[in-house]
Amino acid sequence: MMKHILSVLVENKPGVLSRVTGMISRRGFNIGSLTVAPTEDQNLSRMTIIVEADDVGFEQITKQLHKLVSVFKISDLTEDDAIERELVLFKVQCTPERRHEIIEIAGVFRANIVDVGKNTLTVEATGTESKLDALEDLFRSYGIRQLTRTGKIAMSRGHDQ
Amino acid sequence: MTNTDSHAASVAEKLARKQTAIEGKPFGMGSHSEYEGKTMTGAKAIIASLECEGVDTIFGYPGGQAIKIYDALYDSKRIHHVLARHEQGATHMADGYARATGKVGVVLVTSGPGATNTVTGIMTAYMDSVPLVVITGQVTRGVIGTDSFQESDIVGITMPIVKHSFLLQSTDDLTRTFREAFYIASTGRPGPVLIDIPSDLSGAQMVFHYPDSISIASYKPTYRGNARQVKQAAQLIMKAKRPLIYAGGGIVTSHACQELVELSETMDIPVVTSLMGKGAMPCSNKHNLGPVGMHGSKYANMAVMECDLLIAVGARFSDRVTGKVSEFAPHAQVIHIDIDPAEIGKIVNPTVPIVGDAKVVLASLNERLHKEGAKPVDDGWFAEVCSWRERWPFYTDDFASSVDYPDKIAPEVVLSMLSDKLDPDASIVTTEVGQHQMWAHQNIRREHARTFLSSGGAGTMGFGFPAAIGAKIGCPDDEVVCIAGDGSFQMNVQEMATAIQENVPVKVLIIDNSALGMVYQWQKLFYHERYSFTKLPDVPDFVKLADAYGWRGRRISRPEEVEDALDEMLASKEPYLLDVVIPTDQTVYPMVAPGAPIDDIIGALDVTLGGVRVSGKGFGKDGRPATAGGEKDGDE
DSSP states (O other), rough: EEEEEEEEEEESSSSHHHHHHHHHTTTEEEEEEEEEEOOOOOOOOEEEEEEEEEEHHHHHHHHHHSSSEEEEEEEEOSSSOOOEEEEEEEEEOOGGGGGHHHHHHHHHHTEEEEEEEESSEEEEEEOHHHHHHHHHHHHHTTTTEEEEEOOOOOOOOOOOO | OOOOHHHHHHHHHHHHHHHHHHOOOSSSOOOOOOTOOOEEEEEEEEHHHHHTOOEEEEEEEOOOOGGHHHHHHHTOOHHHHHHHHSSSHHHHHHHHHHHHHSSSSEEEOOHHHHTTTTTTHHHHHTTTTTOOOEEEEEOHHHTTTTTTTTTOOOOHTTGGGOOOEEOOOOOGGGHHHHHHHHHHHSSOOOOOEEEEEEHHHHHSSOOOOOOOOOOOOTOOOOOSHHHHHHHHHHHHHOOSSSEEEEEEEHHHHHHHHHHHHHHHHTOOEEEEEEEETTTTTTSSTTTTEOOSSTOOHHHHHHHHHHHEEEEEEEEOHHHHHHHHHHGGTTTTTEEESSOOOOGTSSSOOOOOEEEHHHHHHHHHHHHHHHTTTTTOOHHHHHHHHHHHHSSOOOHHHHHHSSOOOTTTTOOHHHHHHHHHHHTTTTTEEEEEEEEEHHHHHHOOOOOSSEEEEOOOOOOOTTTHHHHHHHHHHHHHEEEEEEEEEEHHHHSSGGGGHHHTTOOOOEEEEEEEEEEOOOHHHHHHHHHTTTOOTTTSSSSSSSSHHHHHTTTTEEEESSSGGHHHHHHHHHHHHHHHEEEEETTTTOOOOSEEOOBTTTTTEEEEEEEGGTSSSEEETOOOOOGGSSTTTTTOOOOO
């Protein structure tokens, strides 16, 4: 089993998200994460889907998705040298005296402080999964009150065909 | 014109329709109708759209959110509406109509329960790749999502079992939606398409324009096989010593029967068929080994186990065919031809995959083989297979007279006799699901595609009878007989009224064993004879039921009555129900236990051992079965 990144171009219409996710779950596969938003063409949306599957299973998912009339194009970005990004918001527990430590860590990771509370700091970070995992590990020792990750988005490098 | 000529003519007509479908053109008048450019209600435009698609028959049931559409239908001079007694019945009728004629079946129902009652029918069509357009009324757009009266999210409910679906959002999209629905349903791998229409759109005014062509950027089926792969396939065939063709429903759908026969005969390759592939090759053709799999013959199953090349065409390696997949065709390289890329590699990883239309691919394969000067395979292989056919027949007259209870009717005998009496050029047999279905599969011989209609993938009890009504409406000159069980017939028995109202003289032959026979059989063989809820009492009295509905009816229970009863049934100009009483403990043999390899066969007749049923794996040692004489028929 390995993680696969699928970039799926679909009709921007109600119900299409259910068609795609329903197809994947119905065939017995689990969606790790999923993002969806309109593209440069308002009639189309792009979904980035992370699924765990072996090669045979992944081939089935791809072929079954291709059969959906609402699906235009599927790119497998797993093997590619694709650009992957994720955005995360951390609400980190921290007394006013230790704020500078968090700010320092954020600086190293090129993350931004987006809100300051009495005993919390909210940090916004983008990057690859491993970078965000490392940041999360560091913040855990302070205590993470709340955490939201967007799920991965991805794009192939250079000229798309 | 002889019946065979008329069959050829009807194939030509179906091929022309297939070409129209692929080109994206409407099946009827398209924009050249009297409606073009006129202002009308959405409801009127729905009926006009159906007329522009050349639809002359629809199956349905009215209701509140469909009432405007029904009001418009009242004025139609081109469309005949068949009023079913249940929406499931209507959907199976449309399915039977579609399977028999090759046209798109059309269903019209209301919202809520009307729509949900079509679900089993839609799923049945989906599993067997049957083109349907199902039109459902929906509550008005303003109240969708508020749990209003007779509201159901039918688009959501049917999402896993449709090829595509539409929730109509505006009358601007109405005609294009209908064109797309007919196009998607009838092309590529066919399937059901649902159009959900909020009733305020049925009432809204619009200007009617019907599109004369359609192209959907995200939907482009592949028809032509890849030339390199076709060449590779040809090379494999030429090298093979023991090739075998496994023919499925895709042959029927794509009208590839002629190409299949050509490949088989010129190369001397035997053919096994799935349930959906029955009729793909004439049963009278000596190369046709017939049913394979769970209730296939021992010789067909052995052919699969012994072949060195399996050519699967328009088939999907269903578990009912393969048994234990890892031991299916263990010595074979596999060529898999299918129009649906997702079927290739789903169950079996082929040596040569070819995505394309079965007819087109087989034609190019035949051409390639001809060009390469391919010689038929060594005739030793086919001769060997034929010797297995001699040794392990499905059934023999000798065996029929040797059964333990000579005064009872054997289902194999009834169905074989029925098969002899039916004109293969002018008859259609439908089945329900269960033991009778498998007996019919084994004993009813067919010469043409689309003359044996059965719920294969879904295994829907309640399919066969309404499908027979739909088939008879589509092919009124054909004798249509539904072979049913006493259990499954009762699942849509209400449609007896439809047959009377529509004056459709279908025949129903019930193999009546007072049990849910197939489950009973499994309980007998695999569940220590614990018959948990599979015995049925002798109610209703089917003859009285026939009488109540205005049908003719007759019950028989003795062998000497069979021939006369069949003659009477087939001579009847009215709907006729024949209730054939058989012992409860009859078992469909041969059988492969679920999950077992398909050469591990229970109850095959072995002529060399004196025509008794034997069980065991493969050929057995020293010409004897591994476990001889274990299963004998009729061992109550």
